[in-house]
Amino acid sequence: MAEAPGVQDKMHLTLERKIQIGFGIAVAIIVAVGAAALRSTTATVESALWVAHTLEVRRQLGATFADLITVETAVRGYVITGDTTYLGPYHAAQATVGGLLAGLRTLTGDNPAQQRRLDSLTTLVATRLERFQWTIETRRAGGPAAAARAVIGGRGKELMQLIRASIDSMEDEEGRLLAQRSATLQAKARLARLAAWSGAVIAVTLAGLAGVLVSGELSGRRRAEQIVQETQARFQQMLASSTAVLYGNTVVGETYSPSWVSENITRITGYELDEPLRPTWWIDHLHADDRARVLAEMPVLLVHDRLTTEYRFQYKDGTYHWVHDESRVLRDAAGEPVEVVGSWVDITDRRRAEEALRASEQRLRLLVGSVRDYAIYLLDATGTVVSWNPGAQQIKGYRAEEIVGQHFSRFYTPDDVAAGKPQAALQAAAAQGRFEEENWRIRKDGTRFWADVVISAVRDDRGTLVGFAKVTRDLTERKRAEDTLRRYAAQLEAANAELNAFAYSVSHDLRAPLRAIDGFSQALLEDYADRLDDAGKGHLARVRSASQRMATLIDDLLNLSRVTRSEMHIGPLDLSALASGIAEGLKKRDPARHVEFAIAPGLHAQADPGLIRVVLQNLLENAWKFTGKCSAARIELGSVPHDGRSAYFVRDNGAGFDMTYVGKLFGAFQRLHGAQEFDGTGIGLATVQRIIHRHGGRVWAEGAVGQGATFYFTL
Amino acid sequence: MNDKVILLVEDNADDEALTLRALKKNNIKNEVVVAHDGVEALDYLFGTGAFAGRSRRAVPQLVLLDLKLPRVDGLEVLRRLRADPHTHLLPVVILTSSKEERDLVSGYSLGANSYVRKPVDFGEFTEAIRQLGLYWLILNEPPPAQTT
Incomplete structure (x- = not known):
């Protein structure tokens, strides 16, 4: 991540260099093309000038020859006529010829050959003009005949031919020069056109190439920038949701000064972003009990280039949190420390869990250590004893130092060891997770004890068997x-x-x-x-x-x-209905008697119906019997609350009994009345008591002689 | 009436005498065959042992069966005669001292037609015999004779 900007710079430079080179080449070509064009133009202009020059030279040469013809004509007119008016054009032409020759001298000043030709032409013209002067003089002086001889003998025609030839050679020279110059110029112009065309093509190609390059580079760059932006956004998001705070400190000599911190510090600790960048912020919020230790650890950072430490740190809300801090030193090329970067995680919950676990382990240790009635100890996966508690010592007789490291098979009887039972027990525990048995075991002193043994397999998080927990009871x-x-x-x-x-x-x-x-x-x-x-x-x-x-x-x-x-069959029972049935039976059996039955309705109980019928039968028959001598016999069945449950009672107003003998009432064959008085075997109440006791209830009696008796029972 | 035999299965000589006396007192003049244990009773019914050659078809009109008997007890006699096609419909009245629940349950389960406990009071005993004779020998329609 950190190197990305450098790569970007390099790419940028390369692009600029390419553009520079491309543009340089293009400019050079354009300059060259321009120069060629300029040169071509200049040559054209020069060419035109040369044509004009040549034409001027030719014109003046022509004019010169025409002047000489005019002079010749004028002279002949004078010679023939003697009229001096013919001499007007002669004088005029004589004057212009000089000017023409002077102009030609200027025009051909750059060409020595033409100058030389001009010299001879000038001489020839001067000679011819002198001849004309002589002819005129002759005419004037000698008349027409002398003048005719002078013309004929004066070699005028020959001179004119020489002048003609001289002018022609000069004209030819000019023409040749013109042709020569034109050819050179045309060649130059062709070259210039070629240079311009090819320059233009190359420049357009280069410009197109540069354009493609630039646009390619630009889109690549845009892509790269997009990736960088996305990565950066992701990174920001990650940092924001991360539980790790990242930070950096600049190293200045021996001291560190905070330079940056990730934004999630605000979410995690509550501090604003500028606070952690204050120089003493960190030290100020270290827990007083951890400060000295943590500061003492700091020099290690520069020795090992990394430091991992944990301490309590105060958050904005004032609470202290445990923090896990890992830092690294970054060094420059010379090996000098330049920056400390690190990460920082709140581990309060982990600490708490660890402490809870420690406390729980401590409690467990105390618990196991305090148990004396159970031998609780651990075996490794092979059955070797690895821990021992006081209960184990108490039951088996070995002290921890005697037995730890020994195989647990020594607790088995020799027969069981021979039968392979210790190994079988471990295999069963490993296969099913738990093995339990009751069997004989041997104490240190060789005596046997009957043991209840539970062996549980102990597995680690990955399910690997690490040993067994054994709980043995004597x-x-x-x-x-x-x-x-x-x-x-x-x-x-x-x-x-x-x-x-x-x-x-x-x-x-x-x-x-x-x-x-x-x-x-x-x-x-x-x-x-x-x-x-x-x-x-x-x-x-x-x-x-x-x-x-x-x-x-x-x-x-x-x-x-x-x-x-008999077997008991407990079920719901309606005591009132049962008693009513029995009372009806009694009345039918002895219709002569008049006994009032007062049976409370709705008495319900959970009991054995057959046995309770025997109870009520006995009690009601007793009451019936002992009221035999009453004038107004009354027998009552009801219930009263007793010790939180219902006590049922059968009350009569008959003979009653003496409470002195109440203890004998429920014994078999015990009778408080003579057979003459009331018949009976003395077994009925014993039967009642037995049935009530089988129901887990109680039966007792109250009475007084002559005042009736009440028998209570609970179920 | 005389052709209707009563089979009395009773090992106790006193009870035998008292039963015969009670029958006599009630003018029940049917022939009474007395078997003194279970083996004798089965021999009589199936024509075996001491009764070898006796026709199996001549089944008694009524069996008065005591339960506690030497050799083969009354319940076993009942079980075997109920298993035999000639006797499986034969009216059997258990006449015994006990009224133990298990005896009652076993007796009825094995197909006893009636269960009567011998009263100690001879007057009551005579009355019981009278009623039995009246019911089983006179009122009750016996099952049809077995053809096999």
């Missing part, structure tokens, strides 16, 4: 208790089975003899009535009554046993 005591409990349970089960068999046997076998006693007593009474007196019949009646009473006892005992043995 369950020896619990195992012992469980074993004892199991034994008891088995014994209880056996006892229960025996009891069942016993009850079954009782229900079949104990009643048969009673039936025989009763039946044959009856047979005696029927078959031998005539031989028995009243006392004998009375005895037999007692035998029968006793056997029947025995049968009742047996049935009650079987009932009591049944309520203990």
Whole structure:
């Protein structure tokens, strides 16, 4: 990025150089073409001048010859006539010839050959003029004949021919010079035209080339500029959204002075852009506790050319943030430091997370360290112990320094080791993440303990197995208790089975003899009535009554046993309806009695309906029985709140009981009334109590002799 | 009426005597065959053992079956006679001392037609026998004789 402007400069210079060169060549060509054109023009003008010059020379030569002809004619006229008026043109021509010759001398001043010819012409003209003068003199003096002889003998014709020839040679010379000059000029003009045309072509080509070049360069440059702009925009955007602040410091000797900082500093720290450029801004906002350390680190920067440090820095709102600062030194060609550039990231959150993690690890260490009932330790992936807690020491007997580095298989019994169980346990934990078992393990002193072992595979972020966490509990005591409990349970089960068999046997076998006693007593009474007196019949009646009473006892005992043995089926139960049914039954059985039943409606409970029927049957029958001697018997069923739940009660206004003996009330075969007074086996309330206890409830009674009794129960 | 045999399966001699007495007292004069255990009962019904050669077609009118029996108990007798095509419709009344739930459930499950607990009081016992005889021998229509 930093070198881009340099490249741009180079490209710029190249372009300018190209344009300069192109223009130089074009200008040179144009100058040359101009010069050629100028030269060509000058030559044309010169040529024209030469033509005019030649024509002038020719004209004057012609005029000179014409003058001489005029003079000759005038002289002949005078000679012939003697009239002096003929001599007027002679004098006039004589005067102009001199002027013409002088003009020719000037005109041909640059040409020595023509001058020489002019010299001879002048001489010839002068000679001819002298002859004319002589002729005239002769005429004047000698008359026409002398003059005719003088003309004939005067070689006038010959002189005129010489003059003619002289003029012709001069004219020829002029013509030749004209032709020569014209040819040279034409050649020059051709060259000039050629130069102009080719110059123009080359100039146009060059101009076109230059134009193509320039436009190419310009569009390239525009593209480059666009790319630079886009890149710059991206860079700006990146910087603006970046969490890293970039900065630069100019190095002056040993000190740094801030030179620039990225704009996102405002968003991140709240400082305006000019603030970070103040010389002491940075040091001023360093946390007091970090300042000395960070400043002490600074010299490292110039030694290693880079420095990475972290410190707390105060933001605009006054809060301190942890900052990660990385800086580099840039040096010039001579190796002198010129600038420090760096980046700067807020790592407060990371710091916080790290601290939280550290605290959490610390807590965990404390926790694991304080656990004594569990052995918590780590194994590496091969099963070697790498950590040990006090619980492990307590349970297994090894101290950390004795066991760390040892293989965990030494905790297994030799049989288990031989069976490969330690390795199998690790494999299972590695495969399923967790392995749990209960088995015997060996302590340091060689004793066994019953252990609950959980092995969890420990994996790193990439899922590579790094080891195992082991939690072991000593369950020896619990195992012992469980074993004892199991034994008891088995014994209880056996006892229960025996009891069942016993009850079954009782229900079949104990009643048969009673039936025989009763039946044959009856047979005696029927078959031998005539031989028995009243006392004998009375005895037999007692035998029968006793056997029947025995049968009742047996049935009650079987009932009591049944309520203990039967399975419970807890369900919703309407106590009111159940009691009403029982009350109806009682009334039907003994319609002679008048008993008032007051059964509270809507008494509901969760209980075993069969067993609760037995309870209500017993309690209501009791109440029925013990109100037998009341004039206005009343039996009530209701509920009262008791210890946050409902206590149901059956109350009567019958015989009641003495609270002194309340403790005996619920014992089997316990009776508070004589059989003569109220019959009964003393098993009913024992049965009630057993059923209530099986429901987890309580049963109790209140009463007073002669004032009735109330039996409460909860479920 | 005399051709209608009652099979009384009862091991207890006292109960046997009392049952026969009760039948007699109620003027039930049907022939009563007494089997003293389950094996005897099955031999009688299937014409095997001591009863070898007896026709299997001559099924009794009613079986009074005790449950607690030597050798083969009453429930097993019931199970086997219900499994046999000649006897599977035979009226069987369980007449026993027990009213244990499991006996009741097993008895009815195996196809007993009735379950009567022998009362200890002989008067009640006689009454029970009277009613049984009245119902099963007179009121009740027996199943049709098996043809096979």
